[in-house]
């Protein structure tokens with residue numbers, strides 16, 4: 350298995366092109382199921398999860414054609430066509446490897462009136478139930494059965510869902526996405542209350558609108574959908590990855606550097622940029638993105654994760670790594686996932702001083718961290734180790750690179766280009 354090796358202590362300086370967002374790509378891809386016409390997605394990040402999603406789509410009978418395989422090119426285009434579905438089952442092996450597979454449930458149900466998806470179970474960051482996905486689908490007319498580790502959702506008579514109203518008891522990104530994708534082809538109107546407002550939800554709704562869906566209120570807690578009989582194909586560009594951009598901003602902060610993040614949308618990242626400014630970084634917005642520069646010592650922060658527009662859970666590990674080197678004590682609270690501190694023991698092995706009590710963590714800033722062989726069990730935890738390694742003295746080797754390959758396109762290339770000494774080693 351590959352590892353990533355960093356010689357720490359280099360100040361980062363230069364421009365980093367930001368890729369298309371993983372968390373948006375994985376919800377736009379299943380939209381191909383909703384039409385028998387071609388859907389072309391551009392700015393798709395080159396990530397293991399995008400490839401896996403392509404394979405899942407192929408299993409369902411959706412053809413996929415990829416362009417943009419040239420070395421050095423950021424992003425790709427994928428044309429998908431679900432002319433005839435050959436299966437409505439997402440098998441255990443696919444869902445186990447990639448949680449986002451659950452997002453075929455809504456579209457399959459809407460298009461075929463029938464969907465069977467393996468129950469995803471928990472994962473390294475905590476229990477990740479899908480009860481709200483199922484309740485929302487029931488509210489818009491689905492019948493749900495659970496047996497032998499699978500959930501089967503059917504529309505009455507195998508035909509169209511009715512549409513209906515549902516209030517999410519807690520904000521859920523995935524459940525909002527499944528409900529929206531199911532409701533666009535329903536026979537009637539759907540109102541989703543306390544819906545997730547994440548930019549990735551807005552991206553999903555914009556694509557569906559371009560395909561002919563009638564949706565209003567995206568980006569607000571009340572999404573209104575008037576079902577239509579048919580959607581058509583289109584071409585759509587995946588939004589930029591706000592989490593990738595925030596991760597590189599933390600890397601600039603911890604190395605006392607300055608990186609220009611090209612292609613970001615500032616409005617997607619206000620909680621992150623506010624936190625960066627409070628930590629003492631300087632931000633300059635310009636026409637192509639934003640420049641993030643260290644400006645003196647890092648200041649400690651108090652951060653609590655929350656649904657958008659709050660501070661994203663997907664940024665918590667990377668900020669924690671950066672704050673390990675702040676002057677003073679930072680306080681972090683993880684409110685979304687109960688087990689999202691898997692990076693803490695590894696950061697401690699690099700010299701960090703962090704206390705964890707339940708969902709809270711106190712990070713006591715240290716002057717010095719040292720490189721070590723480290724590994725993490727999830728994507729953002731792995732990125733936090735890369736960030737720490739960039740500032741640590743000596744060599745850091747991050748094992749289990751497959752987590753990073755799920756979410757960071759050309760990580761080593763992008764960081765080398767701004768001055769990091771970083772390489773991928775085979776067989777680590």
Ligand SMILES: CC(=O)N[C@H]1[C@@H](OP(=O)(O)OP(=O)(O)OC[C@H]2O[C@@H](n3ccc(=O)[nH]c3=O)[C@H](O)[C@@H]2O)O[C@H](CO)[C@@H](O)[C@@H]1O
Nearest residue numbers: 372477478479480481482520521522523524656662663685
């Ligand atoms: C609100 C939030 O920050 N969501 C994050 C979550 O999305 P993801 O879609 O994976 O998770 P949800 O937004 O659905 O989960 C939010 C909360 O609701 C709970 N829940 C969810 C679904 C359900 O059926 N029942 C239930 O109880 C979850 O346990 C969690 O505590 O992880 C993604 C990957 O890290 C992030 O990109 C999203 O920003």
Ligand SMILES: C=C(OP(=O)(O)O)C(=O)O
Nearest residue numbers: 372448449663728729756
């Ligand atoms: C945990 C993440 O993704 P996933 O839901 O795909 O596991 C993430 O993007 O940080």
